[in-house]
Amino acid sequence: MASHQKTSWLSRLCSSARRVKPIPSRDGGDNGSSSLVRRLGLFELILIGVGASIGAGIFVVTGTVAREAGPGVTISFLLAGASCVLNALCYAELSCRFPAVSGGAYLYTYSAFNEITAFLVFVQLMLDYHIGAASISRSLAGYIVTLLRLIPALKHSIPTWIGSGEEFFGGTISINVLAPVLLLLLTLVLCRGVGESSIVNSAMTVTKIIIVIVVIFAGAFHVDVENWSPFAPHGFKPILTGATVVFFSYVGFDAVANSAEESKKPQRDLPMGILGSLVICIALYIGVCLVLTGMVPFGLLSEDAPLASAFTSKGMKFVTILISVGAVAGLTTTLLVGLYVQSRLYLGIGRDGLLPPLFSKVNEKLRTPIHSQVWCGIVAGILAGLFNIHSLSHILSVGTLTGYSVVAACVVALRLNDYKGASRWSEGILCVVVVALSGFAAGAICRFDASFFYLIIPGAVAIISCGMICYRKAYGRSPGQGFRCPGVPVLPCLCIFFNMFLFAQLHFEAWVRFVAVSVVAAGVYALYGQYHADPSSKSDCLDIDA
Template sequence: MNLNIFRKQNVKTYLGEDIKFSRTLSAFDLIAMGVGAVIGTGIFILPGTVAATTAGPGVSLSFLVAAMICALAGMCYAEFASAIPVAGSAYSYGNIIYGEFTGWLMGWALILEYMLAVATVAAGWSSYFASFIKPFGLSLPKAISGPFDPKNGVYFDLVAVVVVVLIALLLAQGMKSSIKINNFAVILKIAIILIFIFVGLQFIKPSNYKPFLPYHMSGVIKGATTVFFAFLGFDVVSSSAAEVKKPQKNMPLGIIGTLAVAVVLYMGVSIVLTGMVNYTDLNVANPVAFALQYVHQNWVAELLSLGAMVGMATMMLTMIYSSSRLIYAMARDGLLPHHFSKFDKKHNSPQISLFVVTVVIALGSAFFSVNQLTNLVSFGTLFAFTLVSFGILRLRKRTDISNTGFKVPGYPVVPIISGLFCIFMMCQLNKDVFIMAAIWLVIGAIIYLVYGYHHSQLENKNSKAEEA
């Protein structure tokens, strides 16, 4: 049998199928989604720990360098989203540019990124919730307060499951109502971060900035490789392309705007934090709360716990949404059971794919301790980033794809540099991550060859698109 695993999807097919989505999202909605995904608990931890161990007060420059690298990949995503405004993000771009098998692997890697990220954050949200209710004399029974650990009498994490289900129920009502709540939550989260910056400015001691680069510029670069992962998540904005008003204009604004807001907040927290407390004292579990207690501002520290919970909730909302659209896109093409692509016209969303995603994530967050697997999230992201960056070179050569919107400046140098930087960042991950990632990709390849290839709708839909 002659296998053609690199057959390419016709862009007209996707544009024709995704027309059933309602285009309701604005540039502001996209930035709120992106910031919701990117700014989580990391903003309260990374600036302190990286300053203490790697970069000193120069950690703010580490965030700037990391943001500049992310911006390169962000521009590549923005051009794809402008040229091909369809659901599925990197999965759909890969199908059109590289061929079905490569597109499938990109989607399979993103499934790992999105679902594992949400399961991890749900478990973290549960921990924060437990500490949040403790001052009120409340606590959950030990049996339902953590991942499966029968030796210590813990069987599942009820709070993690409940928060995932509640967010999924919100998303099931449709994006119009979900995005309003998300926008409010993101504004609240940013307000709490700004309160910290405003309060902290009053306790800055200039002497804490000396020396500014105790580990020299090499420490800043090393710090950038660590904090780079704090920006991951902006790519989920591109998964909403089929639901965006004027995508050629708003998609680039959403992606680049997300990174701009994120770098300002990260750098702001870094500068204030290292000014409040000497960097050598910041290698603690929660450096921002520690700094506030150090200057006797405990009320702001309590407020930060609320900010962290809101931040994690917005991240989960965005990632669950993106996961459901990714599963929908794969099922739409026949690579997963077609049942998952059924569309609910009342709520303008793929409800079955949302249900499947919710069940998988809820089970993962309920029973598994996924801390040791979080680097896999980074691998899945960087794998997609690399192929999207180099994919711009192929996109520009396609005469059947017109793009009147955003284009990456400095072509072809910028896309190539972006891809090389992503490979460099991938090389910073440890060997265990590559072994687990290889196993995941092999499993994905087997599923494609056994099921996906034979159920693919690509050739049938392409012929219909050509006839139309």
């Protein structure tokens, strides 16, 4: 009897895990009191993308990566940006293909692959967002304290546990009181509604863009080109590792895709918002990296406030104050948009029943998912109050790289579905998996300093696999008149290869985190998700036979 019950449980688990959510109808975003309000135009969407990105990379991670990669940090940002352009093209197609409802990468994966894959992608992405929010809030607290110390009466009276962090147990635990308070305030703003939060984001994003441009032009007059030599003092490996760290600095463009349910004209504005915000971010990042490493030798850069310390060393105190103000504005918008995106992802998965129904509730008066928003603030607040930035940054980008790779695979998978050939769908997905494994193998070869000759093998395997998809023509054309990703399946395969190449460059702690979180997420799904996901409505979910 026990053996029969175990077999029955496993059978149900396998059956549930294979469930697929078909692409909802175009009017799927209008659910009465349970839907959100459409208030965001193209300008607001671009500012959401820029607001989510500019801040963490320029004001936090730049100094940390530059101390290891030297002036080559510019190449790190360029590599991560190139990978994100490929990812953005895939996101742009899917944002047109799917109706304007919350869910983002989770929704795409649920429709293209299956339920368990979608849940795993959600958990990995969400942990990245939580860690990112905690890291950014601590940096924001540090910059606020720096501004407060400009007041003579407060210069020596602010204890370290308020903004800088009081370390215990060898630095593993770092108590910070101000960071959770800031998260609480922004959570309250977001609970008020997307209109109010959009006004705050737009005003502060425009402010920080102006400040960044001023900083670039002011710093250009103090650049010493000799500081750029050698450009890669420790070789190319730290540059690749740095690319995985700064990759998180570009994740703002997927915030635009997660704003679908609140966009006025999602089919037109989402692709333009995604690509437009990313191009602006890449240009500003590269400009700041060149100026920063040209002004000060990379070994003397501050990890906590690299821009401010660089201009201070040149005696430009006015610019230093301006940078601090820009940092506060930049990190505030990054944190605001990050918390906003998290709540919309929780809203999407809560509606499908994979998490408790509490997450699916939308306040009838404010039309915001208050429960999801408060939960996101609580989780980020706990992380921000207890852990330091350096220890958190080592496990960043895991979920982002994983999620972006799966989204690129979704483009190919859905084109395969359009072709209506089951055998060719299987062949195509197998080839995509081989491309992913080849990218990881190539990254591992570079990571462990193996001979460059060995890179030919995974590269050739990836090219052959992609060529097989093209030769078999196992893909269709994206339906509709919206944006279509060019070069399918080559471009998505290149995207997957590059993402997995970067994945192999991550710190070992990040690999451990990926495995551990995947196991825990699978356990949560087996114990809760499979029983509470709602497959009863044919318009929401259907089963795939083995």
